[in-house]
Amino acid sequence: GYVPDDGRKRALLFFTMILLSATQILIKALLIVVLASIGVRFPVYYLLADMAFYLLYKVVRRDFTYWLPLEGAVGLVISGLIRIIIKFVVDFA
Secondary structure: OOOOOOHHHHHHHHHHHHHHHHHHHHHHHHHHHHHHHHOOHHHHHHHHHHHHHHHHHHHHOOOOOOOOOOOHHHHHHHHHHHHHHHHHHHHOO
16 A cells, blocks of 8 residues: 555654655745745735635536535535635645
8 A cells, every 4th residue: 555564664654754744844934935025015915815726626627515414505615715715824834
């Protein structure tokens, strides 16, 4: 499988996965800082574009509605709010 049975190899894999995750968060945070140094609006534009592409991807894949048993407009609004909140938390944690 993906995770080896050997303890040392498993520890190395987990360490590199954590390092990759931390590097991605650091790069995103630095990008926002650099964009903010150019102008106050640019980080907002970046975050809005990132969220728009994410939501568009979910709609195209027909994966926008969340697992909650809600239908109609209420289900779409709640699904949208949950998707936005979760993406924002995951992107910076």
